[in-house]
Each structure stands twice: as C-alpha cells, then as structure tokens.
Amino acid sequence: MFSIPHPGDFESLKVIVNEIKKIKKYDKRARKERFEIYLGFSEFIGTGRATLHKPNFEELEEQIRYAKKNNLRMEVVINASCLGGTHLTANGISYINWIFNQLKNIGVECVALSDPYLVDLAKNNDLDVNVSCIALVDCLDKALFWDEKEVYAITLDSSINRHFDIIQEIKDNVNCKLKILVNEACLYKCPMRTQHFNFFSHANAQNIPALDDYYYNKCINLRIKNKELIIKSPFIRPEDLAHYEKMIDIFKISGRSHPIGWIKRVLLAYLKRKWDGNLMELLDCPRELQHFFYLDNKILNSAIKKWKTCNKRCSGCNFCKDLAEKALKVKN
C-alpha cells in the first residue's frame, strides 16, 4: 500500500484522485495497488509539520466521503511532539475526547498520533491508530510498547530505514502493520529532530509568530557544507522498494506542504518504481536543494546492497563519502 501526502484542501485531493485514476488505466501494477491519504489536522493539538490548510469538520467530512467513494483510506495526522502539558488537564482531556469523537462521527477511520496517552484516548473512541514517525520508533522495545496498544500500524523512525536487521526484528515480533517513509530525507540520526518537531507543534497550534525556522536553515547549510550527509540521509529510491517489500506493509511518501505538482511527480515515480535523473527532485526535506544539487540516481543503483549489510560505523568507512563524490554534483 502507498500512503500519499495530502495538503488538506479539496482541490488537492481531487488532483491526487485523478492522478491515481489516470495511472491505473495504463499501469498494471498500479491497478492492484491500494492507497491511503493522510492530512494534517492542527486544531489545538497541532501536528509535526507546517500545515497550509486547516479544514474544519464539515469540509473534512465531505473530503472523507469523496475519498471513500474512490477507494481511499483517509488518515488524519495529529502528531504534535509536544502538547505543552495541556492534554493532561481536565479541559484538555475532554477537548481531545470531543475531537476524536467528532472525527469518528464524520467517518475518519484512522488517526496518526505520537503520544501514548492520545493513543489510549483514540482507541477508547474506536479509532484506528497509526503511530507516527514522530514517536521515533527505532528499536524492538519501542515497537512492542505500541504494538501492545493494538495499533493499526507503526511508522518507523526514518533513522533506521537502512538498518535492515532492526526492521526485520520488529517485523518478526509485532502484529501491527509497518510503515516506512520513503523520501523524507532528513539527516541521518538528526540531532535537531525533536526540537524541530516541537517547534512546528507549537507554531502550528498556537500561531506563534516565529522569526525563522532555525532548524531548517541549519539543516540545509550542513548539507551544502558536507554533501556526504545527503547520501547518508535515509531515503529509499523508487527502484529499491522491492528490498523492503517483505518487511514493510505501507510505503509512505512525505511532503504534504509542497506544491501538488511536486507531490504528483513523487507519487508517480514511486508507483512506477523508477526514476530517471536527479533524485533530489523526489526528496522532501531538502526540496530547495533540488535546484542546487544533481544526484544521479543511476549511480546509486547498487548502493542498497552495501547499505543492507552496513554496520553504520561511519568513521571506519568511506562508502557514502565516495559515493557522494561520484553521484552528487552542483548544478550549473
């Protein structure tokens, strides 16, 4: 199954649905594929990404009806990494319960959450839960914790995207589905991940007039200075999905704050499992760098073999560094 980013407005949903219909007409594999769509819902609780459209319940209901009619699962993302303690107050609890109840009433099947307490509340309201990547599930022990809550799926922390041993161990020991982000392309083991998600969580829910996104700017600068970081970032090429198929149930495409033409391009590439040209054009987090770097997808063809068995002790290995030299060029 594929999980597709939805920017949140009806227009975008229609573009996505049309695109799926179109490709199903001429692509055999796509015809058999199932799809879900996820969108942010930043009301009070916030989410971990920029939200450019905030649908109200009525609009959401209309969109869910439309999605179901077109055979799409719809997932509402409420995955703030920080709730500032408000969720554990009497008001907070009843408000969140009310939100979950409303979502259930308008036909939402599943919510993506990162807080265990919210997961309990959602389950009490008969909602399926997808554990968000913001819960940073990067080992079996964390996965077991969530699996015991009988969640629908766990989205793995992208930092373990290339740790095949850990993914396999999780797969062998949980009952829920596993989701993996294919193109998020944040820094490997990003030291700023928690702070960045916290910043978004509050900025979204409370309209904080922040001056600048420090973490984003820092992240881009680091990659310009050291382009090996781009190769080490745990993206999965469209061609490499096959290596994950036995372990992973849902391939999640990242990028709900980007223009719909970009989303369409990325979706098609992953559906076809093929991309010719600049791989930067598919990567979410450093999207602006698609104009600066050319990452030759062909040259990465066999890298997955190394990554599958790599012990991730980078100080004694120059594989990614050498690969960056070969595959990554500054565009002129």
Add this chain to the structure above:
Amino acid sequence: MSIKEKILEGREDIEKFFIKIIGREIFVPELDVFSSRCGCVGIMITVRGLFTDDVEIFQKQLVKKLEDLAKSFDINADWIFIRTLPGSDDVINIGVRELCNLCKEEYSYKKPRPDLISLKF
C-alpha cells in the same frame, strides 16, 4: 530610468493602484525583483490589508497591471498568484513569475498549494 527608480516607482504604483481600485487603504511595504537558483525570475509583492474577495472582484485588472509591471522588467508573467495566510482570507503576497521547467511542473495548477491561488497559470 535606472533599475532603482523603476523598483521604487513600481512599489508606489501598485499601492496607488490598489487604493484607487478597491477604495480603501492597502499597504505595500515591499516589492522585490528576484532571480532563483532554478532559473525562475519574478516579482514578489508584500501586501497588507488585502483579502481574497478583493482580488476576485478585480482579478482581470490586477492581472493586466502585473503583466505590465513584469514587462517593464523584461519578465514574462507565466504565473501570477497570491499567497494567503493559512486558514484565512488575508492575502500576504502577490507573485509574478517567469517559470523554469521544474517549477512549471510543480506550480502550474489553479491551487498548487493550499496557501497559493493562481490568477494566471
């Protein structure tokens, strides 16, 4: 006219245009002429006090005005859009852009992103 004079005049001109056509104070704090790494060139106008309803009513005149402005900088107005504050009707930017191929693929939609509305694409 020097480039500097042209930009100064452009900002003032657009502000006056809005005030005249809409009939109330609109503030244009900044007008930028830019080039991007990708190859796009364009004009970005910051506005205060303008709403999507206003734009809808005067869309035709506004597009014409922006096309002329772009032409004065030798820029083709391939894409003209407004950017709204998420979740509101407040217009905060107006953009005119001669698109590179990659951006054409990403942005050539009526609503390429929930906070962007294309007036011409």
